[in-house]
Amino acid sequence: xxxxxxxxxxxxxxxxxxxxxxxxxxxxxxxxxxxxxxxxxxxxxxxxxxxxxxxxxxxxxxxxxxxxxxxxxxxxxxxxxxxxxxxxxxxxxxxxxxxxxxxxxxxxxxxxxxxxxxxxxxxxxxxxxxxxxxxxxxxxxxxxxxxxxxxxxxxxxxxxxxxxxxxxxxxxxxxxxxxxxxxxxxxxxxxxxxxxxxxxxxxxxxxxxxx
Amino acid sequence: xxxxxxxxxxxxxxxxxxxxxxxxxxxxxxxxxxxxxxxxxxxxxxxxxxxxxxxxxxxxxxxxxxxxxxxxxxxxxxxxxxxxxxxxxxxxxxxxxxxxxxxxxxxxxxxxxxxxxxxxxxxxxxxxxxxxxxxxxxxxxxxxxxxxxxxxxxxxxxxxxxxxxxxxxxxxxxxxxxxxxxxxxxxxxxx
Numbered sequence: 001x002x003x004x005x006x007x008x009x010x011x012x013x014x015x016x017x018x019x020x021x022x023x024x025x026x027x028x029x030x031x032x033x034x035x036x037x038x039x040x041x042x043x044x045x046x047x048x049x050x051x052x053x054x055x056x057x058x059x060x061x062x063x064x065x066x067x068x069x070x071x072x073x074x075x076x077x078x079x080x081x082x083x084x085x086x087x088x089x090x091x092x093x094x095x096x097x098x099x100x101x102x103x104x105x106x107x108x109x110x111x112x113x114x115x116x117x118x119x120x121x122x123x124x125x126x127x128x129x130x131x132x133x134x135x136x137x138x139x140x141x142x143x144x145x146x147x148x149x150x151x152x153x154x155x156x157x158x159x160x161x162x163x164x165x166x167x168x169x170x171x172x173x174x175x176x177x178x179x180x181x182x183x184x185x186x187x188x189x190x191x192x193x194x195x196x197x198x199x200x201x202x203x204x205x206x207x208x209x210x211x
Numbered sequence: 212x213x214x215x216x217x218x219x220x221x222x223x224x225x226x227x228x229x230x231x232x233x234x235x236x237x238x239x240x241x242x243x244x245x246x247x248x249x250x251x252x253x254x255x256x257x258x259x260x261x262x263x264x265x266x267x268x269x270x271x272x273x274x275x276x277x278x279x280x281x282x283x284x285x286x287x288x289x290x291x292x293x294x295x296x297x298x299x300x301x302x303x304x305x306x307x308x309x310x311x312x313x314x315x316x317x318x319x320x321x322x323x324x325x326x327x328x329x330x331x332x333x334x335x336x337x338x339x340x341x342x343x344x345x346x347x348x349x350x351x352x353x354x355x356x357x358x359x360x361x362x363x364x365x366x367x368x369x370x371x372x373x374x375x376x377x378x379x380x381x382x383x384x385x386x387x388x389x390x391x392x393x394x395x396x397x398x399x400x401x402x
Contacts, residue, residue, distance in 0.1 A: 005389050009338075010357045012335060013353065014358055015335060016339060016358060017335070018246060019248050019252055025266070026240060029269035030236070032267065032270045071275065071283050071284075075275065075296055078275065181373030181374070182373070186364070
């Protein structure tokens with residue numbers, strides 16, 4: 001597709017009609033009772049050197065986010081159908097996160113992966129076992145879960161990791177040691193987290209590369 | 212193009228909204244409604260579902276904003292936050308019921324522009340129909356790029372997918388739409 005074609009499409013799509021908004025649109029919206037189907041879901045914040053870690057939990061962890069604002073995290077909880085509620089983390093969760101960020105062990109607390117597909121669960125299980133200070137390639141993870149041809153699908157599964165940091169998807173990089181994408185804020189955030197974990201990450205023409 | 216409130220004005224409004232002021236909420240979101248609705252009705256399976264999703268999002272946003280400390284409010288960029296809430300709600304609806312693609316539900320000539328030629332309207336309706344044939348998230352990315360005017364990096368934040376993926380969706384999706392259009396169109400369509 002040529003550059004001028006792109007311009008044509010840009011102009012056409014930009015000109016698509018915006019439906020008229022009725023005067024009482026917002027008023028009617030606010031009359032709606034808002035009842036999250038799933039009840040309350042608690043979340044806690046942990047201050048890490050790479051940014052705030054938000055963690056939503058009941059008896060397992062359902063969602064996490066590194067960096068960004070609490071209001072966005074609450075929005076994601078609402079989108080899951082729960083009412084967010086700021087709370088203190090139970091001692092066991094705090095202990096598990098301390099051990100993880102200090103590199104003493106993998107995240108030793110239940111993670112609710114029930115809503116995920118089987119393939120994604122296998123990818124996340126394998127990723128969970130990668131120790132702090134080490135990285136694996138997408139294809140190495142693919143081989144490990146017995147799907148050697150699925151390196152790309154491994155990337156997609158990790159891009160949708162609901163619990164970044166806790167399941168360390170940032171420790172999976174490209175075979176050529178270029179960091180690759182990180183849905184938690186791009187390869188720059190991925191670089192910051194890996195550096196914090198003691199990995200030597202350099203900036204090169206190809207992007208962030210592990211030395 | 213929508214006129215957006217200035218950042219400072221938006222901040223004051225956010226404080227009023229946080230204290231439960233419905234009027235202030237209306238003033239805060241009104242500049243973005245047309246763009247959000249254009250997005251929602253095209254990304255949703257049909258027009259009604261899109262309107263429904265946006266109303267849910269607004270109701271939810273009003274609740275959320277009332278429970279916010281001031282420091283978080285000042286950091287909130289309302290427009291991308293609302294786009295993000297819309298796509299997330301539509302994704303959840305998509306999981307709850309099978310998405311049945313329906314034909315174009317925006318009626319042609321719904322709000323006719325006197326300067327718009329019939330040829331151009333026809334062209335736009337083809338573009339609309341072709342967008343409908345794309346996967347939902349591709350369509351969302353293309354609309355955020357070309358209709359709402361966001362750069363790929365911000366779309367990545369809104370859709371919660373890597374920016375490389377977003378660029379690929381926009382590129383491939385736009386190419387498919389282009390392929391369905393006549394070769395000889397020029398910018399602005401048949402004018």
